[in-house]
Amino acid sequence: MSKEFETVIGLEVHAELKTESKIFCSCSTAFGAEPNSQVCPFCAGFPGALPVLNEKVLELAIRTGIALNCEIPEYCKFDRKNYFYPDLPAAYQISQFDQPVCKNGYLEIDLDGEIKRIRINRAHMEEDAGKLVHQGDITTTPFSLVDLNRCGIGLLEIVSEPDMRSAREARAYLEKLRSILLFAGVSDCKMQEGSLRCDANISVRPAGQEELGTRTEIKNLNSFRSLERAIEYEARRHVEAIEDGEELLQETRTWDEEKQLTRSMRSKEEADDYRYFPDPDLPPLRISRERIEEIRRQMPELPDAAQERLVETYGLPHYDAAILTTTPDYLEFFDRVIKIYPDAKVVSNWMMSELNKYLNQSNLEISDCLLKPEKLAEMLQLIDDGTISGKMAKTVFAEMFNSGKSAPEVVKEKGMVQISDEKALSAIIESIVNGNPKVVEDYRNGKEKAFGFFVGQVMKATRGQANPAVVNKLLKEKLK
Amino acid sequence: MDLYKLTVHELQDKLLAGEITSEDIVKSLFSRIAVVEEKAQAFITLCEETAWESARRIDQQGEYGGIKGIPYGLKDLFCTRGIKTTCASRMLENFVPSYESTASKLLNEKGGILLGKLNLDEFAMGSSTEQSAFFPSRNPWDWERVPGGSSGGCAAAVAAGEIPFALASDTGGSIRQPASYCGIVGLKPTYGRVSRWGVAAFASSLDQVGILSRNVRDCALILKIIAGKDPLDASSADIEVPDYSAFLDGEVKGMRIAYPREYFRQGVTESIRTAVMKALRKFEELGAIVEEVSLPHSEYALPAYFIVAPAEASTNLARFDGVRYGWRDGEAANVADMFSLSRAQGFGPEVKRRIMLGTYALSSGYYDAYYLKAMKVRRLIAADFAEVFRDFDLIVSPTTPTTAFQLGEQIDDTLTLYMNDALTVPVNMAGLPGISIPCALDDGLPVGMQLIGRAFDEATLLKAAYAFEQNTDYHRLTPVPGGGINE
Numbered sequence: 001m002s003k004e005f006e007t008v009i010g011l012e013v014h015a016e017l018k019t020e021s022k023i024f025c026s027c028s029t030a031f032g033a034e035p036n037s038q039v040c041p042f043c044a045g046f047p048g049a050l051p052v053l054n055e056k057v058l059e060l061a062i063r064t065g066i067a068l069n070c071e072i073p074e075y076c077k078f079d080r081k082n083y084f085y086p087d088l089p090a091a092y093q094i095s096q097f098d099q100p101v102c103k104n105g106y107l108e109i110d111l112d113g114e115i116k117r118i119r120i121n122r123a124h125m126e127e128d129a130g131k132l133v134h135q136g137d138i139t140t141t142p143f144s145l146v147d148l149n150r151c152g153i154g155l156l157e158i159v160s161e162p163d164m165r166s167a168r169e170a171r172a173y174l175e176k177l178r179s180i181l182l183f184a185g186v187s188d189c190k191m192q193e194g195s196l197r198c199d200a201n202i203s204v205r206p207a208g209q210e211e212l213g214t215r216t217e218i219k220n221l222n223s224f225r226s227l228e229r230a231i232e233y234e235a236r237r238h239v240e241a242i243e244d245g246e247e248l249l250q251e252t253r254t255w256d257e258e259k260q261l262t263r264s265m266r267s268k269e270e271a272d273d274y275r276y277f278p279d280p281d282l283p284p285l286r287i288s289r290e291r292i293e294e295i296r297r298q299m300p301e302l303p304d305a306a307q308e309r310l311v312e313t314y315g316l317p318h319y320d321a322a323i324l325t326t327t328p329d330y331l332e333f334f335d336r337v338i339k340i341y342p343d344a345k346v347v348s349n350w351m352m353s354e355l356n357k358y359l360n361q362s363n364l365e366i367s368d369c370l371l372k373p374e375k376l377a378e379m380l381q382l383i384d385d386g387t388i389s390g391k392m393a394k395t396v397f398a399e400m401f402n403s404g405k406s407a408p409e410v411v412k413e414k415g416m417v418q419i420s421d422e423k424a425l426s427a428i429i430e431s432i433v434n435g436n437p438k439v440v441e442d443y444r445n446g447k448e449k450a451f452g453f454f455v456g457q458v459m460k461a462t463r464g465q466a467n468p469a470v471v472n473k474l475l476k477e478k479l480k
Numbered sequence: 481m482d483l484y485k486l487t488v489h490e491l492q493d494k495l496l497a498g499e500i501t502s503e504d505i506v507k508s509l510f511s512r513i514a515v516v517e518e519k520a521q522a523f524i525t526l527c528e529e530t531a532w533e534s535a536r537r538i539d540q541q542g543e544y545g546g547i548k549g550i551p552y553g554l555k556d557l558f559c560t561r562g563i564k565t566t567c568a569s570r571m572l573e574n575f576v577p578s579y580e581s582t583a584s585k586l587l588n589e590k591g592g593i594l595l596g597k598l599n600l601d602e603f604a605m606g607s608s609t610e611q612s613a614f615f616p617s618r619n620p621w622d623w624e625r626v627p628g629g630s631s632g633g634c635a636a637a638v639a640a641g642e643i644p645f646a647l648a649s650d651t652g653g654s655i656r657q658p659a660s661y662c663g664i665v666g667l668k669p670t671y672g673r674v675s676r677w678g679v680a681a682f683a684s685s686l687d688q689v690g691i692l693s694r695n696v697r698d699c700a701l702i703l704k705i706i707a708g709k710d711p712l713d714a715s716s717a718d719i720e721v722p723d724y725s726a727f728l729d730g731e732v733k734g735m736r737i738a739y740p741r742e743y744f745r746q747g748v749t750e751s752i753r754t755a756v757m758k759a760l761r762k763f764e765e766l767g768a769i770v771e772e773v774s775l776p777h778s779e780y781a782l783p784a785y786f787i788v789a790p791a792e793a794s795t796n797l798a799r800f801d802g803v804r805y806g807w808r809d810g811e812a813a814n815v816a817d818m819f820s821l822s823r824a825q826g827f828g829p830e831v832k833r834r835i836m837l838g839t840y841a842l843s844s845g846y847y848d849a850y851y852l853k854a855m856k857v858r859r860l861i862a863a864d865f866a867e868v869f870r871d872f873d874l875i876v877s878p879t880t881p882t883t884a885f886q887l888g889e890q891i892d893d894t895l896t897l898y899m900n901d902a903l904t905v906p907v908n909m910a911g912l913p914g915i916s917i918p919c920a921l922d923d924g925l926p927v928g929m930q931l932i933g934r935a936f937d938e939a940t941l942l943k944a945a946y947a948f949e950q951n952t953d954y955h956r957l958t959p960v961p962g963g964g965i966n967e
Contacts, residue, residue: 045799046579046799048581049678084819089804273843
């Protein structure tokens, strides 16, 4: 992107709140049920059915407010946002317009060691809409199927200030927000399942200019990657338009994942008038200071505190600490390994390299993974006591990850015990050295590489089970 | 014996005494309906089969008391499980709910027997039932006159002897005005006193479930059954429900009654003014202290109401979009057309008028000037009442400016029609309880007196109304079908 322009980004994030039942009725929120099996007269918009606030939703909203350093006003209220759409049964969404439950907060992102504070304008409670299934565009499809299971699931919409200046910062913000929401226990934050959704507001302006440029809103950002790509694409589009003297429209655009570009959805002129007004079915909420303090006392450890703990207690680099605190499950895995195997850096290395590699490959969450932390600790001990080499451990790890077996089991099954017996190894070395007089000569003439040849041959002869340290020692003696 | 003429308490006594069965009552009422319904046009749906079945079951058990074994009617915007609930609209002509309103559920649990669903102005928007999508109901005192509205079907049925009592809703006078026109008792309790769950919403901050009955005593009995906190309605109040019947001692001695001068002007006819003043003198005779007061902001209640109520209605009725239930235009080419065509065909003119008014009032740029301002006016109206209630126990006024008007007389004169609610609307705007009881006949037509009480003090309201009733005979007057007076 052109150097003389600055990108300005703000994000609107919808997090599905982790509650058993919906925000205004007692229907289940379970994911993946038969279409329209979790629906009642209220969430299907039948006449006479009324909303009653799920207290758990309010608690989770307050918890989020605390985690995001927000003010939690004494009063907040619900408003109706009116518009017609087949996935919105009442033809209004119950949301919070001018008096949200949380406002004026912030979170901090780490940009290569530099901490940047991103302000949060507000977080408010609202209900989700249903899901439509149809071919292509809704205006041309022959029919459309409506699934109302998701309708009325409690959401928290978290709106940042336009404080981000690059796709990378936006991604760091969303990752940090996700960690915080996970640690606070308020949302599952599964982008694939739609329990964390993100819209980006983007504008560009000449560097040094105070006034913001024309803003577009981008929807349908279903992964961290599409967030980054879409912002990069959109910023480039804005810069090009400005440089070509074209007028930018304030509009809503959608990210086309397939074509990797943004497309116009609707312009500001076409924007709906939502006719917000206080929902007369729901009395305003008064949140006492005592209640907030009570929830504050019960707050779980949050990512920043956890990172600090890892650095302080184990002397881990900030980089490691940040990765280990991506999710509470990941941190818990670390904490459980470290209880048994106390070398934090070794544990961190194994988690960041091998464990992450296999989790990514298999697309698994750490909580679903067969490999349990206690078993990783046991494997690390086997390396330390010389039973297996570091190299063998990688094979063992792969098997443990796939089958959930313990390291000793895998080692035994595969006959992978390391050979450290000097007598046995000496005999093998003897025969290899004797069988390659020319290479011995090369080595003695100063060709260091020849040493590696012998190590390789010993390993080959022992199917990799020879203890490398012992082999090194014996070879050196032999070749002296 | 003409059981259809009896009140709930009279029926209860006979059941307890073993003189009659619930089946006898059902039989008598259906016979009565067979005679007068052709004229009254009160019912949209009759529940004959289930009514007989319930009566037989209760008779087999043989235990009576309260409303057990006694039939009732429901304004057809109370959702009834398995029974068509139309809101007198094409939109819901074939709508059968899978759930039951809390109020009717409470009656059913006490052994009340639903006899049928009663006519109303479409979605409760109107003052005559002439806005019903199906047919207008008629006033039993004069078949050529309206029974009032929107709960006109309920009032006509109770007055004509088709049903001993009915539940209805009151948003701006929809219970009290028809009660007044039909010479019966109509109670709108305090906002939040009775659950609104399962009652199709018109204006959520004003709607309240109430009762139409032949006398105050029945009203007190039924209120006790339906009042109270409902976990399904966040706006229902968690305030203790007293035994209202225990307050009915016929005494008003020392009670402080105010009459607001503004409520005797606003187009109130001379004879109604005189009738209510006479009723006030009756209270004085009975030992009450009666004084004139002022409720200066009440004159703004009607214009403010016609912002607030349509605004809320415009969003409450937005759910009728043809997607999940109700009227759907089958020819629409796309989803946007389906929305607009279904709504254009499913709603009648008055409903459309109010949806448009309300949509406008909530529109961006107009919200502050209309809705917000109306809500401020509302606070002023409530403050006026609160001021008076510091010194008085009760406020008395006429219920309506006129007696029942002719069918068709006001149908094209929307403003005059809206004026019918001028004296009842302020009570809804302030969320207070109000009751209309018959206090005179004017040229053969009933005149209603409105009593307004403190929030959640229905007990005082009923006590005073009962005392008046005990010392007068107006509640005993019943119409002879086709005109004239019985007894």
